[in-house]
Amino acid sequence: MNLKNVLRLISVDVKSGRLIRAGIFRRYKERRIYQYLLYGGACIIGLLVGLAVGNLYSRLPVSEEKTLLHQTAQQLFTSLPTIVLLYSLVFTMMGQIQRSGIKVSIQPPYWLPITWGEHTLAASFAHIIGLPLASIVLLSTAVFSLSIFLAELPLATITILALLASAFLASTTTEIFRVLQVRITGSVYKSSGKVAIWVRFLGSLLFLVVFYIVWFSISSGSGLITIIETVTGVQGAVWFFPYVWLGMTLSSFINGLTVQTIIFSLASIAFILLLFYLAVKFNTRFGLYEPPAITVSKGVYVPKTSLLGKFGFSSLEAAVIRKDFKAFTRRRELMYTFIMPIIIIIAPLMQYLGMLGASVPSEASLFLVAWILLAPGPLMAMMVGIMIIGEEGSSVWLFYSSPITTRSLVKCKYAFMCILSFAVMLICGAIGILVTRPSLQLAFTLLIESTFLIFALGAVSLRAGIKGADFVETPRPRMVRPLTSVINTLMCMLLAVVTVSPLIPYAMSLISLPFTIPLPEIDVYVAISISAVIAFVITFVFYRMAFKNAAEFLTKAEV
Amino acid sequence: MVATGEYAAELRGIAKRYADIVAVDYIDLDIKYGEILGLLGPNGSGKSTTLKIILGLVKPDSGSMKVLGINAEEDPVAIKRLVGYVPESPRLYEFLTGLEYLDFTGDIYGINASDKKTRIEEYLEALDLEGREGDMISSYSQGMKQKIALISAFLHKPKLLILDEPLNALDPKSARIVKDLLRELAAKGVTAILSTHVLEIAQAMCDRIAILYEGRILALGNMEELRKKAQLPGSNLEDVFLKLTGTGAIKEIVEALLK
Incomplete structure (x- = not known):
């Protein structure tokens, strides 16, 4: 065994993660400081x-x-x-x-x-x-x-x-x-x-x-x-x-x-x-084995008419949404996205079902119900939103060369992110309701807040995902720059708190605390309405900002 | 709207630099409707960058350009609707089947369902992809991927074809079909700009050839005009190309390598 060859191969693997973007790959200088940091x-x-x-x-x-x-x-x-x-x-x-x-x-x-x-x-x-x-x-x-x-x-x-x-x-x-x-x-x-x-x-x-x-x-x-x-x-x-x-x-x-x-x-x-x-x-x-081709369709080709057209999507937008759906169900590296809702729901459910030993006190149980019903959809929206542009990888040339407008790009990517997040919210919500059996009002409140958060945090993350898209694909797809991801997470956390803040008095009324917190009394439906307005404003602002970023993204194509 | 002027593409003083490298050095180029223009040049001479600039994939640092009568600065999307493009190494969505990919690009260009079906089936049959169209692209050979990329460029009946090494990895039959197809389309007024390193293809297919070197157009014209420019009457394109690009001392280089 030639150990120098081993070292050379390891070095290739390390270097495969280099940021290769137009403009910086000439006379490439290794910043070793980051490697050893x-x-x-x-x-x-x-x-x-x-x-x-x-x-x-x-x-x-x-x-x-x-x-x-x-x-x-x-x-x-x-x-x-x-x-x-x-x-x-x-x-x-x-x-x-x-x-x-x-x-x-x-x-x-x-x-x-x-x-x-x-x-x-x-x-x-x-x-x-x-x-x-x-x-x-x-x-x-x-x-x-x-x-x-x-x-x-x-x-x-x-x-x-x-x-x-x-x-x-x-x-x-x-x-x-x-x-x-x-x-x-x-x-x-x-x-x-x-x-x-x-x-x-x-x-x-x-x-x-x-x-x-x-x-x-x-x-x-x-x-x-x-x-x-x-x-x-x-x-x-x-x-x-x-x-x-x-x-x-x-x-x-x-x-x-x-x-x-x-x-x-x-x-x-x-x-x-x-x-x-x-x-x-x-x-x-x-080692040299190539998996056999997966034959998805056989027989006569019949172009499918998409339901999406009835919801106001052009054939281009519907095609991109269908393509993204296939990407998320077929690409192994994108299936990783589904880890997030799985993690979110499994640990509290296991605790609820007594699989982790300890029983759940009543205050914690409210928190767990809220976590299961509220979190999966918005977190999925955050994850999908920030990676939905970068996941195109080097096939992004097709977007640059096709007649896609900034409006269409933002619309179809945002729509796909919302559809996927709502599906996750509904599946996790259904499991959560079946297991935890919350009151109708609590379940409704949490699911409606989850919906608001999907719209708002999805728009925030999509905008960040367009701005910070990273198309490097080796050794694993990066999809978004790490710094963009960190900033977006912090921003989403802050805006999520702002969005659900009108519901804090309602949440406090459900928990029996040994002390009282001086909060104004507010009807839960009024609180939901205020929350809806906040979510709408966030969605509107960031969705509009996404247009500007998408325009830059499409015109500054350097492939 | 598409203008019906003389030129499918008009480039004026187009320049593009990458850091200290000049990719395209203030070129002027007029390409007529129904013309097949070949771009030839050594590696790094600016062929691919020129093609990308015409399509709007790369923004030039200076100069102006009209493609199909449309100002590229004002309405790049309108140009893209009318152009078919095949990049040098097309990276397709490998998780889709060939058929799904073509269906996807058909929808991207807004082709109606019946036209899409007819055209996809015709092209699949012509390029011997029948029977494999339902397999995922990840299992395709390089040549099959190239065929899919070519079909997706032809599918929406573009007015202008921008093809970067279009016959790369194609089998002889498919290469011949594509060549004949380009000639027929040119006769119907479709313009094609292609880059290639295969000089025989350029000589056989192209109405005019532009020889690029270090981002500049060294020579532009039909075979006879190029021969005149190189002062090599009766020579083939290879000799003309090597003379014009100053890379003719092949014998000495080979002898040095054999030492």
Whole structure:
């Protein structure tokens, strides 16, 4: 294996995310500072946390608390490899889902003299780059600096090595999952024929639902201590499961069991090597596999008449809406959008149904009802609104070259965003009402407010999405510039509060607080009317602003 | 409204720079209705940028332009309605089937349902895409994608075709169909501006050829006029092109590479 080739491939993967826009790609200069900022920041934060806790520990007099803190730190070190393994799996798998489904995504140059082993090793490392690696840097520096105060440097060294091994274990697992997923889904498409698209769409949603149910079941609890205790407890119980062997190595080391420490560490190395061997074998076997074509339609072509025409949409606008609908149900990286409503609804529903252990107090239950009925639609509008232009990717040339006006562009994109958000609101609302059974007035109020927020926040986000569109597609579609996204989120939060603020007295009247807040009494229907006016003003202003941004977007086309 | 003047496109003093690179250097160009104009030039000579400027995809830094009698500054959308465009490497929506893509572009240009159906079926048959039209574009070869891009450019019966390397990756039969189609359309008054590196195609298809070099038009005319300009009577376009662009010392370059 040529390690220089591995480094070169990792470097290609890192560089594939460069911002390639007209005007800046000539004489491209790498701003390395941004590349290292994430890791440098993580290092500093980790160091500060470690020093702070260590300082606290050293100031404590010899006491039970000091011993307890020492033991908790040791327990934390023991559980860290498994925790890192779990979240690295989440990060790397989600990274794969988001990765561009189109063929321009970085492929290993198969025609170059690069072995599958080199490619697999590079891909496994590349999965970790970014947040997973930054969090390992943060944890490692924290563990190292804390261990100086605890006089646990040997343990810290083994912990840091175990963290790196855990991340690599997770990314190798993801690489195996990636290769197998391509091969298996290929077979599913082949056998399912026309319905393959819906099999893929519903299968992806089901995967996300199951994934988050498991994730929330594991991660729920009353804080970090509970997670650590759960992980260390589970580790001991399932010691025969290879994924916890790194954690078992550490706990054996702490307990002074030298033979066990050596056995578990060797077994961990053997398991990692076995997984890597499997990943290389799968890549060799299926790496060049192209999934079969999905045949969506057969037989005579009959142009469909669209219902959208009856709602005042031109054939151009209706065509763009239909195209976007297909994009969101067929493009893997856009299906990621549906994670948001799934996350929003699953955790509170699981809590409501008693799947997370604790029962819900009445005040919290009102909050949960409000969350389930109010949030999914507007959050979907925010997400879709900000990405609906950038999702065009490099196919955006078609918009630039087609006779689309600014008015039509804004209208059809806004309409699609609203339709999708309303669908999400209605589905989540129906589930929420069935499970939580709120009063008719409460359900009506929340759903009508959700509608106002979809219109208002959708317009705000669409305007931001046009202004900050990013068409870079590798290694994953960016769709919007990060800074635009952050500013838009803050703006939407603020405007959402403003929009629902007339309902605050009504909400307070439903909660029995131990103290009174001097708020004016206001009829709920008057409050809804005021809220409607605020939402209308926000929608109108930002929708008009979107025209201006769309005009700039279409005339400054540089493709 | 489309003017019925002499020229389908009139470019006056058009210039475009990217940072310190001159892509198009103050060119003047008149293209007649029903003419097939070929743009030739080495890589980076400004062919694609010129095509994009005519369509309105790239805004020139200076100069003025009328396309199909419409002032490009005033009503770019009106121009786009009448133009069919194929970019150099067309990126299509890979999540759509070929048929869905053509249906989509048909709707974008406002073609009515019966015309759309007839034209799509005719083109699919002519370019041997029948049987694959229901498959997702992601499974298409480069040539099939190029055919879909070409059909979508022809579908709405444009008055002006702007084609960047239109015969890229096409099989010989389809390439011949496209060439013959362009000639027939030109006879009916449809103008075509195309860029190509295949000099035989340019020589065979184009009424006039513009040779671009470093953003400027070095020579413009029919084959005879180009030969005269290069002072190479009876030569083929390859020799003329190499002489005019000053890239004729091929033998020395090859010998140096073989050392």
